[in-house]
Amino acid sequence: MNHNLEQTQLLDYNHSTIQSLILSRNWASLPVKEQILHVYNYVRDEIEFGYNRSDNVQASEVLHDGYGQCNTKGILFMALLRALGIPCRIHGFTIHKQLQKGAMKGWYYHLSPKEIIHSWIEVLYNDRWLNIEGFILDLAYLTKLQQKFEQCTGSFCGYGVATDDFQNPAIFWNENDTYVQKEGIVQDFGTFDNPDQFFSLHPQKLNPIKRMIFSHLVRHLMNRNVRRIRRG
Incomplete structure (x- = not known):
């Protein structure tokens, strides 16, 4: 399992800010289940849903930003788990851009690729790989979204969500898989030992100009x- 615990350029878990966070939360002293739960809840709710400058940013940068999306929150989640000695890997996909409609709209929605690179994290727990995707949206954001569309009690796709049960998505971890965007998946690329490998093989389908526009304007x-x- 060494390859599922390694530090990489993106999973820079020996960075001082990541080590300081782990120390301040006393996570290293907890049982493994509690470690996963605390890290999961931290990444879900204390790292807000938002868009970083790119997908392939280091965990320490995501922590500094204080926000992230599926790919960048996943990088931070992996780094924190590996720092605690918990094996994990990344599973890569594409999702349909309709999932982002509402957060992404107008001219920049129309210019975005039809399929967007997506990932979730698989965690080895009790000899079983668990699919962990439910940390993408912080509860404050998701709750306001549920209130905004309170008439929707079944499937919902948009604003960063793709689920069959909008009012009760599987986002709470208790030794289970968690999901919040799974129903938007189009292509499955399989698992990778680390995000460095995945994003080098499967970058977002943006030309250099669109990539610059996204980084400097669209994401804001x-x-x-x-x-x-x-804010509601």
């Missing part, structure tokens, strides 16, 4: 939309 517009929803 998307984050503004997300903040408006979170």
